[in-house]
Amino acid sequence: MAYHSLTIVHSLPGRLRLRVEPALSSFEPVERDVRTHPGIEVLSYNRTTQSILARFDEGEIAASELVMRIAVAISVTRGMRPVAIGTSPPHESVDRYGLVSGAAVVAAIVSRFAASAAPVTKVLTTAAGVGTAAAILSHAWREYRQRGDFHPETLSVIYLASAFARGTVLPATVVAWLATFARHLTGTAPERYVLEVSPADETGQYSVRVRRYRESESAESLLQFATSMVADMVGGSPQAPDSFLSQMKEVSRSHDASLEGLEGLKRTIRLSIE
Numbered sequence: 001m002a003y004h005s006l007t008i009v010h011s012l013p014g015r016l017r018l019r020v021e022p023a024l025s026s027f028e029p030v031e032r033d034v035r036t037h038p039g040i041e042v043l044s045y046n047r048t049t050q051s052i053l054a055r056f057d058e059g060e061i062a063a064s065e066l067v068m069r070i071a072v073a074i075s076v077t078r079g080m081r082p083v084a085i086g087t088s089p090p091h092e093s094v095d096r097y098g099l100v101s102g103a104a105v106v107a108a109i110v111s112r113f114a115a116s117a118a119p120v121t122k123v124l125t126t127a128a129g130v131g132t133a134a135a136i137l138s139h140a141w142r143e144y145r146q147r148g149d150f151h152p153e154t155l156s157v158i159y160l161a162s163a164f165a166r167g168t169v170l171p172a173t174v175v176a177w178l179a180t181f182a183r184h185l186t187g188t189a190p191e192r193y194v195l196e197v198s199p200a201d202e203t204g205q206y207s208v209r210v211r212r213y214r215e216s217e218s219a220e221s222l223l224q225f226a227t228s229m230v231a232d233m234v235g236g237s238p239q240a241p242d243s244f245l246s247q248m249k250e251v252s253r254s255h256d257a258s259l260e261g262l263e264g265l266k267r268t269i270r271l272s273i274e
Contacts, residue, residue: 003194004078006071007086008244009051016063018052018070020045026077027052033073037061037260064247065259068195072208072269075197084213087191087244095142097135098181104128105177108170129169133157136180156180191244210248210273248273 010017024030027045035043039060044053056066071083094102108124140154156176163172192213197206251259252271259269 003082003084004074005084005086006067006074008067011063014056014058016052016054016056016066018054018067020050020052020074023047023050024074029077030070030073033076034066034069037066037069040066062247062251064244065251067244068208068210068248068251068271069259069269071195072197072206075195076206080197082197083195085193085195085210085244086213094181095135095139097131097138098177101128101131101135102177102181104131105170105173108173112170125170125173129160129164129173132173132177132180133160136160136176139180154180193245193248205268205270207270208272210271212245245273 005019005021007019007021008016009019024045024047027047031043031045034040037060039057040054041057042053042055045051046053052070054066054070056063067085071085075081075083104124105128108121108128111118111121111124136154136157140157143154156179160169160172160176163169166172193210194213196209196211199206252273255271257271259271
């Protein structure tokens with residue numbers, strides 16, 4: 001089944017940045033349906049970075065409710081297509097390029113200890129250095145598209161480039177790889193859910209079901225699936241007390257499972273969060 005994807009890239013008090021995939025052809029219907037809720041000060045869409053920026057008053061609307069409302073509006077404007085909601089961008093796990101370059105680094109280290117003067121060691125070291133530099137640049141570009149800026153960790157590629165001139169490629173490669181990708185091996189595992197919308201009855205009220213995302217629904221490769229599993233094991237359970245699922249359930253409880261709706265608050269949103 002084809003999904004729209006809505007990923008929470010940044011979440012600060014009163015500020016949200018969300019990434020939408022695929023790109024929205026028009027944001028006006030979404031803005032029109034969501035902006036009517038009290039407390040929403042800014043709601044804008046950047047087609048280049050495919051990101052939605054929202055500034056809001058937390059006393060009027062919770063961040064999790066705002067995300068759900070945006071997801072519902074996207075689904076409605078796309079013919080009730082389900083929307084996959086993620087709490088962190090894909091690059092929070094080490095991507096395939098990072099994994100491949102990391103494997104090359106390990107191979108170079110093993111070769112160095114096994115036969116430091118062997119020509120194969122020089123080849124593996126060069127491959128590890130070049131591969132890591134390429135992985136960092138690829139990572140930086142994806143992060144720029146998702147966040148709109150570069151993380152300081154990507155500056156390690158400059159340090160790595162200078163190491164080729166100094167002849168200290170392998171140590172610099174290890175440092176650069178760890179500086180760029182180590183933080184993605186720890187932390188909270190991504191949460192992913194699917195929001196499904198359908199008209200509830202003849203009055204046109206929306207019925208919204210939120211359920212956990214099943215990996216079998218994804219077209220991800222086996223490598224991506226394995227990476228996701230590792231992230232889950234390292235990061236822990238997504239059912240933490242402050243998890244996004246808990247936040248959505250709290251919104252549902254506080255509104256008696258029925259939110260004032262879209263389109264000028266005329267159509268009620270009935271919630272079912274599993």
